[in-house]
Amino acid sequence: MDRSLSRRLSAEGIGTFWLVLGGCGTAVLAGDHVGFLGVALAFGLTVLTMAYAFGHISGGHFNPAVTLGHVLARRFPRKDVLPYMAAQVLGAVAAAAVLLVIANGKPDFASDGNFLAANGFGSEGSPEGYNFLAAAVVEVVLTFGFVMIILGATDTRAHPALAGLAIGLALTLIHLISIPVDNTSVNPARSIGPALFVGGTWLRQLWFFILAPLLGGGLAGLAYPALFGKAAGDTSAA
Numbered sequence: 001m002d003r004s005l006s007r008r009l010s011a012e013g014i015g016t017f018w019l020v021l022g023g024c025g026t027a028v029l030a031g032d033h034v035g036f037l038g039v040a041l042a043f044g045l046t047v048l049t050m051a052y053a054f055g056h057i058s059g060g061h062f063n064p065a066v067t068l069g070h071v072l073a074r075r076f077p078r079k080d081v082l083p084y085m086a087a088q089v090l091g092a093v094a095a096a097a098v099l100l101v102i103a104n105g106k107p108d109f110a111s112d113g114n115f116l117a118a119n120g121f122g123s124e125g126s127p128e129g130y131n132f133l134a135a136a137v138v139e140v141v142l143t144f145g146f147v148m149i150i151l152g153a154t155d156t157r158a159h160p161a162l163a164g165l166a167i168g169l170a171l172t173l174i175h176l177i178s179i180p181v182d183n184t185s186v187n188p189a190r191s192i193g194p195a196l197f198v199g200g201t202w203l204r205q206l207w208f209f210i211l212a213p214l215l216g217g218g219l220a221g222l223a224y225p226a227l228f229g230k231a232a233g234d235t236s237a238a
Contacts, residue, residue, distance in 0.1 A: 048168025065217030072221030143216025
């Protein structure tokens, strides 16, 4: 592995680790105190901070759906897709493991089933009982919107200094809309990490939270250049 790719993969892994630890950690450890608004802000702040910390190193994807969108928009090399996605998933799994250790410090924390804020739909998986169709619409449409915002904010025609802010606020908004529906994925790596440790319904439904965000991100990657033209290079900040 060349040194440049190694650095970029390290940035992707650490950035995704921070996203899952910060977002899911807030939901698990402080959710009763900060509510949906606090959890939504936490996810937005994780992406915002990592975008400015590592966006200049790796492009700051931190999300396989974002990587796929960039590939299809022809802003990212196909040969780096699988390494990027692997680094993102490893970062998410590591974050879920760390969160599990922290949460175990409270007696009986795992007694409620979904103890790591995993994503789910239906009477058991959804925080408020939303069905498969509701979750499908949420994940595809909101991931599409998220990746469109990223591609627009990081376009060479846009102001680069504001990209991280726009993307962080977009992720906050997305969580405000969809936490009650399925705990909000829009990111396969974010879904994989907690589901592996929670198991049960959330692990059985994991396939959906991998495919639906990838579909939304892929559609955005095709739509953005078709609608607005191509931007040169991978200048993404998140």
